[in-house]
Amino acid sequence: MVIESSPTNLDPRIGTDGQSEHIDALIFDALVRRDEHFNIQPWLAQSWETPDPLTVVFHLRSGVHFHDGRPLSSKDVQWTIMSILNGKVPTVKSQAYRNVDHIDTPDPLTAVFHLKKADPGLLPSLSDGAIGIVPAGSGRDFGLHPIGSGPFRFVSQEQDKEVVIERNPMTWGTPPAIERVRFAVVPDSITRALELQKGSADIGVNALTADQVYAMRNDARIVVESGPGTILNYISFNTRDFVLKDARVRQAIAFAINRPLIVSALWRGRARIAESLLPTEHWAWSSNVDAHEYDPTRANALLDAAGFKRGRDGVRFHLTIKTSTDETGRTLAVVLQQQLRAIGIDLEVRSFEFATFYADIAKGAFQMYTLRWIGGNEDPDIFRYAYATASAPPHGANRGYYSNPEFDALVAEAAVTPSQSGRAAIYAKMQQIVAKELPAINLWYLDTVIVHNRRLRNVHLSSSGTFDFLREATVDQ
Structure with a gap:
């Protein structure tokens, strides 16, 4: 893998x-x-x-x-x-x-x-x-040297090369059919695609670009399986920034982004537009929130109302967005740069190796950044973790230092509400607040895409993109 x-x-x-x-x-x-x-x-x-x-x-x-x-x-x-x-x-x-x-x-x-x-x-x-x-x-x-009780047991690992696990014969559940799995670390997506095509790798989960998946769809040796996923692409704002502290500016940016076009062009349609942190399948997800469909006229009006008029060069102000060197992240940032230019925002793109990028956003050294939630957005406590005043670093992921007393009160209320239905109503209010004030823009949920060779069977998709299918998958000898 x-x-x-x-x-x-x-x-x-x-x-x-x-x-x-x-x-x-x-x-x-x-x-x-x-x-x-x-x-x-x-x-x-x-x-x-x-x-x-x-x-x-x-x-x-x-x-x-x-x-x-x-x-x-x-x-x-x-x-x-x-x-x-x-x-x-x-x-x-x-x-x-x-x-x-x-x-x-x-x-x-x-x-x-x-x-x-x-x-x-x-x-x-x-x-x-x-x-x-x-x-x-x-x-x-x-x-x-981890020791667990799961269906596979640890064998070895070598940094930046591989992790090897093997079937646990003492598992309390049904033993996996696969005897051994080697997770090969391949940072370059082109190399990952080539490894799969030539058969030296058997499977990859969300490991290829949309164009690579599209190119491999008719390969007789390859199976492409996909379904709705929960991994969420988002843009976060530093709400202490002089320009971005105005919610109208954040709203204008949301209306200026043509998300359907980006999903079609960058992801070949393998994504769903998102208006909430929570995936639509979640018991606490709410559809009763402000939507942000592509509307550059409204975006321009909001910026005018916020007092940011165009200069002679057509530019209202300059912003910087940070991203990692991941190919899709950099490509997305360049597309955003183009789309925001249409409403008078000059967006500079800066990409860094992931450790440097993450260190910057963790300490609030950014105006905007783009990243993904992987798994964390499947628990409604994500609202506390991402947006509560008390969750500013190092206590949580409120890296943009968003603060709203009404939102904080709802977080406290949810923590002591025992019934799921009661908490769902509270989380619905939270979703309404952040959809209006936009401390971050939820862009889309990426589909889970598994590419594997045909000898691997009984592969079941997980919306979270987990590797749980290895518990039940079989291999033709």
């Missing part, structure tokens, strides 16, 4: 990039899993109950063992979460469990979470992709 980059850390308590989380989900098991509508279902925990708002009791599945033969027990659940909270491992995931006070283990198959305050977001934070259960005693270097 070809992947774009090495996982940053295979300790599920630490790794937050897409490669780490997708491979971790094969090596480790979570307490619970999310279904296609992102509702919580049993996994390691066969059941749970909440005797009061501050207590959650999990009943674990019996007969589960780690890859080294140790039985998985409630002590391992306790260690996994508390090692995050007590600083035994360096991780940004501690915010997800900030409301956990302590965990009791009255017997090997019972874990009792005691909370500081009610937290409806706890279960999603304990689900697949968010965390996996590690053996008690796992330390800071655990990610170099």
Whole structure:
């Protein structure tokens, strides 16, 4: 399988990039899993109950063992979460469990979470992709030689070259049909396409450009499978910037972007227009928000009303957008540059190697940037993480320092509302606020696209672009 980059850390308590989380989900098991509508279902925990708002009791599945033969027990659940909270491992995931006070283990198959305050977001934070259960005693270097209980066990890894996993014969579920998987790190998309075409690689998930997928669609040796995905392209604004602090400017930029044209040209139609952070399949998604269809006349009127008149050269003001050196990110920025020029905005594009780019946006050193949400936008707590005043770096991803007291009050209300229907109504209000004020522009949800050779069968698409299909896929010999 070809992947774009090495996982940053295979300790599920630490790794937050897409490669780490997708491979971790094969090596480790979570307490619970999310279904296609992102509702919580049993996994390691066969059941749970909440005797009061501050207590959650999990009943674990019996007969589960780690890859080294140790039985998985409630002590391992306790260690996994508390090692995050007590600083035994360096991780940004501690915010997800900030409301956990302590965990009791009255017997090997019972874990009792005691909370500081009610937290409806706890279960999603304990689900697949968010965390996996590690053996008690796992330390800071655990990610170099991870030991989980999942359907595959870790074999080896070499930075910027490969990660190798193999079938776990002791899995408590159905053993995978595939015996061994090598994740080959191939940063260049052209090389990834060539590896797939010549058969030296079997599969890639969201690993090729839309043009490459289009070119390979009629190759008799290749199968292209695609479906609606949840990965979200977005543009974020620095709301403390002199120009961008005016919501009318942010709205004007949204109306100036011809998203259907970009989806058609850059993505060959393999994307869905987005107006919310949440995917449309999500139980908390709301359609009752301001839409931003392409309307340059309205965009010009908003900029005029905000006091930014055109100069003699037709330019109202200058902005800079930052992106990584990823090919599609740079191409998107150039298209935005062209489209914003039509409404009098001179947009400068600056692209950087990913580590430098991410360091800049994490400390707020930008006016605009474009990036993707991968997985994080499947949990409605994303609204707190991305837009709450208290989530400004280093406490969250509110990198543009957006602040709205009404929005913050809704975040606090959602945190203590027990019913899903009640929280859905609150999240609908949040979506209305951010769709109006636009601390960021949600562009489109990318389709999940899997390209594989024909000997690989029983490949099931995941809207999240995960590698879970490897649990059930088969290979013709």
